[in-house]
Amino acid sequence: MVAPPTLEAVDRVIVTGAGTWLGGRFIQELERRGDVEVFGFDEVEPAVPFASRFHQTRIDTISFAERAVRLRPNRIVHLQTVDRTATLGPVRTREAIVMGTQILIGVTARLGTVRHLLVASDVTAHGSGPRQPSVVGCEADPAPTLTRYEQSLNDLERQVSGAAVPWSVIRLAPVIGHLIRNPLSRYLLLPVVPTLLGFDPRLQVLCEDDAVAALVHAFDVEPTGFFDIAAEGEMYLSRMLRIGRRVPYPLLARQFARAASTLQFGGPGLPEHLVRTLRFGRVVDAAPCIERLGFRPECTVRSVVTNLYGRS
DSSP: OOOOOGGSEEEEEEEOOOHHHHHHHHHHHHHTTEEEEEEEEEOOOOOOOOOSSEEEEEESSSSHHHHHHHOOOEEEEEETTTTHHHHHHHHHHHIIIIHHHHHHHHHHHHHSSOOOEEEEEEEEOOOOOHHHHHTTTTTTTOOOSSSSSHHHHHHHHHHHHSSOOOOEEEEEOOSSSSSTTOOOHHHHHEEEEEEEEOOOOOOOEEHHHHHHHHHHHHHHHOOOOOEEEEESSSSEEEHHHHHHEEEEEOHHHHHHHHHHHOOOSSSSSSHHHHHHHHHHEEEEEOOEEEEEEETTSSSBBBHHHHHHHOOO
């Protein structure tokens, strides 16, 4: 019989953003192990159930910092970077991302126990615009004009890069699928899809399982630096819609913006940063990051899209 792990052998891990789909799935993966004790934090109820202890609280507060210090974690996984503008408003969303990160970095400075800080960001941090290169490198400067959410991600990444402990930032391409049901997934599954007249953006995506696997891999190997993660390939929006047998409905820019904010996609309208992506597109050069990280997504962009529509 294998003896249970001793207290010294157990990793104590704080996971913020535990209420998100990605946070819940990530915690479920950690719970399969016998040498990890997880403490989940978020200000919203978990979207995916898990057995670990969950604390419903804001992370941009002194009370959270004090609680985190008392827990004396070995590692911190910061997943509270999802855009919640539709539910929390732009100001509160920025506070959760930027101020929450500042509190976490303060916690690592106060403790001598944290050996690694893992942060989930988004390739949205690169921005999107007419002056962006056709393929964006991992270390490229962001677009000159950023949405509030894109700016928040850039501020977060600057703070993390100054942390006193080893850190890694995993920027994920847009995740689509039937389980996550985020704005992009709901948009692509509409029977008639509003598009921007005169624009056909090139897009990259990531499947749900690969998004979770990338974070688990980074948790295990504890790399240092920034890593862009996207499925192999790219695809024009028009091609995605043809695969899904969806009907595109081209609109002028003002009409498209109005439709994006008012149409019911099974949830809130499209966030501002996604509207810009559906105009200008974004393709990142993820190959060097994938090679350095030692992780390769199993799904290609084409298989992610066909799987999305194959089950609709």
